[in-house]
Amino acid sequence: MDVKLETSWDDLPLMANTSHILVKHYVLDLDVDFESQIFEGTIVLFFESRNRLEKQSGSTKETCRSESNEACRFSTPEPCHSPVTDTRTSSSKTGYNDFAICGKGEKDTSGKDGNHDNPEQASGISSSKYCCDTGNHGSEDFLLVLDCCDLSVFKVEEVDVAVVPGIETFTGSSQIAFVSEELRNQIVHELVTLPADRWREQFDYYAHCSQAPGCGELLFDTDTWSLRIRKTGAQTATDFPHAIRIWYSTKPQGRSVTWTSDQSGRPCVYTMGSPVNNRALFPCQEPPVAMSTWQATVGAAASFVVLMSGENPAKPTQLREGRASWHYYVTMPMPASTFTIAVGSWAEMKPEICSSEDLAAETSLTPSEADFRCVGVCGHMEYPCRFQNPSATTQEVIPHRVFAPVCLQGACYETLLPLVRPCLSAAHSVLGTHPFSRLDILVVPANFPSLGMARPNKEKTGHVSDSGSSVIKHGLNPEKVFMQVHYLKGYFLLRFLAQRLGDDTYFAFLRKFVHTFHGQLILSQDFLQMLLENIPEEKRLDLSVENIFRDWLESSGIPQPLQTERQARAECGLARRVGAEVHKWIRVSRRPQKRKRRETEEVFEKLLPDQLVLLLEHLLEQKTLNPRTLQSLERTYQLSQQDAEVRHRWCELIVKHKYTKAYKDVERFLQEDQGLEDSSCWGATDMLVSRHTALGGVLRLVTCTRYLRSCFQPRMLLWQAMGIYLYGELMVSEDARQQQVARRCFELTKEQMDRSSAQVVAEMLF
Numbered sequence: 001m002d003v004k005l006e007t008s009w010d011d012l013p014l015m016a017n018t019s020h021i022l023v024k025h026y027v028l029d030l031d032v033d034f035e036s037q038i039f040e041g042t043i044v045l046f047f048e049s050r051n052r053l054e055k056q057s058g059s060t061k062e063t064c065r066s067e068s069n070e071a072c073r074f075s076t077p078e079p080c081h082s083p084v085t086d087t088r089t090s091s092s093k094t095g096y097n098d099f100a101i102c103g104k105g106e107k108d109t110s111g112k113d114g115n116h117d118n119p120e121q122a123s124g125i126s127s128s129k130y131c132c133d134t135g136n137h138g139s140e141d142f143l144l145v146l147d148c149c150d151l152s153v154f155k156v157e158e159v160d161v162a163v164v165p166g167i168e169t170f171t172g173s174s175q176i177a178f179v180s181e182e183l184r185n186q187i188v189h190e191l192v193t194l195p196a197d198r199w200r201e202q203f204d205y206y207a208h209c210s211q212a213p214g215c216g217e218l219l220f221d222t223d224t225w226s227l228r229i230r231k232t233g234a235q236t237a238t239d240f241p242h243a244i245r246i247w248y249s250t251k252p253q254g255r256s257v258t259w260t261s262d263q264s265g266r267p268c269v270y271t272m273g274s275p276v277n278n279r280a281l282f283p284c285q286e287p288p289v290a291m292s293t294w295q296a297t298v299g300a301a302a303s304f305v306v307l308m309s310g311e312n313p314a315k316p317t318q319l320r321e322g323r324a325s326w327h328y329y330v331t332m333p334m335p336a337s338t339f340t341i342a343v344g345s346w347a348e349m350k351p352e353i354c355s356s357e358d359l360a361a362e363t364s365l366t367p368s369e370a371d372f373r374c375v376g377v378c379g380h381m382e383y384p385c386r387f388q389n390p391s392a393t394t395q396e397v398i399p400h401r402v403f404a405p406v407c408l409q410g411a412c413y414e415t416l417l418p419l420v421r422p423c424l425s426a427a428h429s430v431l432g433t434h435p436f437s438r439l440d441i442l443v444v445p446a447n448f449p450s451l452g453m454a455r456p457n458k459e460k461t462g463h464v465s466d467s468g469s470s471v472i473k474h475g476l477n478p479e480k481v482f483m484q485v486h487y488l489k490g491y492f493l494l495r496f497l498a499q500r501l502g503d504d505t506y507f508a509f510l511r512k513f514v515h516t517f518h519g520q521l522i523l524s525q526d527f528l529q530m531l532l533e534n535i536p537e538e539k540r541l542d543l544s545v546e547n548i549f550r551d552w553l554e555s556s557g558i559p560q561p562l563q564t565e566r567q568a569r570a571e572c573g574l575a576r577r578v579g580a581e582v583h584k585w586i587r588v589s590r591r592p593q594k595r596k597r598r599e600t601e602e603v604f605e606k607l608l609p610d611q612l613v614l615l616l617e618h619l620l621e622q623k624t625l626n627p628r629t630l631q632s633l634e635r636t637y638q639l640s641q642q643d644a645e646v647r648h649r650w651c652e653l654i655v656k657h658k659y660t661k662a663y664k665d666v667e668r669f670l671q672e673d674q675g676l677e678d679s680s681c682w683g684a685t686d687m688l689v690s691r692h693t694a695l696g697g698v699l700r701l702v703t704c705t706r707y708l709r710s711c712f713q714p715r716m717l718l719w720q721a722m723g724i725y726l727y728g729e730l731m732v733s734e735d736a737r738q739q740q741v742a743r744r745c746f747e748l749t750k751e752q753m754d755r756s757s758a759q760v761v762a763e764m765l766f
């Protein structure tokens with residue numbers, strides 16, 4: 001009877017039973033220890049059981065604010081449907097968990113909606129499956145399932161929120177006579193549903209509650225992917241404690257954070273968008289439906305800087321000798337996977353033009369009470385939103401800080417700092433109001449794995465079980481990081497739409513889109529639908545959501561519109577000039593080697609870096625190029641001193657023609673340009689790769705990317721990915737000396753590579 005979600009080795013399961021209960025707020029209190037490479041401390045979670053919850057999606061947010069608990073019906077389409085509810089509500093004690101979904105004693109009026117909304121799920125779910133999903137074999141207690149891996153959990157306890165001074169106001173009486181589970185949950189319910197204009201009070205109470213003593217340990221166990229907690233006798237999510245504290249520590253090998261060193265050689269640690277998201281940093285609910293706020297206090301040795309996603313520009317508070325703590329908070333509910341932290345010995349790079357008065361003026365725009373009532377423009381759940389604050393909406397440059405290793409100070413002042421304000425201002429002019437009140441910019445170590453996130457999105461990632469758990473297919477595949485074709489296609493689709501509609505129409509729409517959907521999870525379909533509804537008929541032409549999906553997202557290979565564009569580009573002047581140079585080089589290469597009388601020397605034109613890339617791409621198509629030609633090529637363009645993209649093509653030529661004299665250039669590329677040392681790559685887009693494992697796959701990959709490269713801006717390549725291709729090319733040649741180069745470089749650099757890259761390369765090499 002043990003029916004489980006079907007998973008394969010590389011799928012990422014999301015175990016949290018978000019259909020029953022949702023985390024509304026996290027309070028983290030952690031210490032970072034670089035010696036043992038762990039975070040250790042507590043996390044307090046504040047819950048709302050789903051039957052109390054309002055409808056998540058937008059406009060009906062106000063409906064149940066003031067109503068009593070049971071009056072607010074669970075009405076999202078997902079897991080509440082009649083087959084389960086019907087049988088269980090009438091069969092008393094045998095069914096327990098179903099009450100957690102739909103509320104004890106509720107009459108089933110939601111059943112018909114549930115059925116219609118999601119017939120697929122409604123039909124396929126049996127009660128046995130349901131039990132197994134939550135791992136609740138035979139027990140009558142409600143089981144809280146949190147996403148969690150690589151954590152050592154020491155203790156789980158209920159928090160006695162009723163003892164917090166002043167909290168009795170939430171119970172509607174002046175003092176608390178008798179404390180029951182129900183009362184504590186009532187208090188948490190009132191706290192998590194406070195209106196947005198009382199967010200300061202709410203966050204103060206969260207902090208006080210998180211310090212309150214425990215009032216009973218809870219039973220728990222862990223498995224590979226989850227932490228399961230229950231309380232004897234609490235049979236439904238409604239009865240389960242709504243504020244719990246977990247004592248735990250991370251493990252050095254945990255996959256949510258990378259312990260490494262920065263460019264100055266000092267230790268640092270950061271979340272890097274791991275495939276397992278944040279579940280190896282703190283136990284959480286990963287499905288994005290669990291939108292929560294958080295506050296976190298992190299203690300570290302005083303020489304360290306602690307940065308986090310947060311709305312306040314935290315400053316360190318001195319603790320005991322040599323230790324300091326940093327406190328951050330976020331009032332905008334977001335999926336737990338968006339929580340970020342970075343701790344290191346970085347220096348703040350302060351721009352001279354930005355005086356402290358500027359900063360003070362800017363910071364004063366963090367949410368203040370009374371300004372915020374989510375009416376009018378806001379379709380999201382309630383929070384103190386900047387779109388409601390007139391002075392925030394006109395703020396072009398939000399407060400920001402730049403942190404970097406000391407050794408990069410010069411480069412930061414010279415290159416990075418002058419760009420930040422214009423970039424923020426440009427973002428504001430294109431997209432409108434900055435959704436966050438401030439920003440920390442950190443120059444990350446070279447092994448930062450970039451955009452390799454396997455974030456769950458709003459769209460179902462596979463079968464979603466009755467409890468809310470699901471699976472991200474291939475979410476753990478280490479190659480996945482390099483297979484983000486969807487990001488790349490997305491980028492080019494947007495570019496295509498901008499060209500088709502014209503910048504004015506397109507950007508006006510983009511602004512409107514952000515305004516409409518800020519603070520909400522949305523689908524690509526929503527975006528396209530809104531776009532098509534908002535553009536004039538004559539510009540829409542043959543565009544439809546279906547067409548766009550078919551041509552851009554569902555089809556494999558290069559979308560047709562891009563192929564057309566590529567042809568057009570090949571005919572432009574800059575590319576034609578490259579064509580002429582290519583012919584000269586081919587002539588040079590075919591010339592007999594020993595010739596007494598010097599023929600007229602070829603005169604080569606100067607080429608721009610992009611043209612050089614194109615030239616080398618063309619030359620890569622040549623079957624043979626002799627060493628003499630390669631040498632001359634190197635000298636003519638000083639290839640080993642060009643940028644990484646040019647050098648990468650140069651390295652490919654070296655490898656292809658076994659030009660041993662220049663193997664040092666390949667080694668240098670693999671050792672120095674493996675990571676993302678240049679921020680120009682940042683945020684561009686991910687590299688596209690098909691499959692890596694088999695060497696045959698590498699070949700296909702190389703062919704496919706070479707073709708794509710010549711059609712795309714080379715700048716978009718992530719250098720990291722380029723290094724990996726080069727490893728592939730060195731190995732696929734089956735040339736002993738080349739393989740030796742690959743292995744030697746890998747030995748020297750693997751410690752600095754991010755884990756996924758290292759794993760992929762190791763598979764190729766050994």
Ligand SMILES: [Zn+2]
Nearest residue numbers: 378385387519
């Ligand atoms: Zn808003």
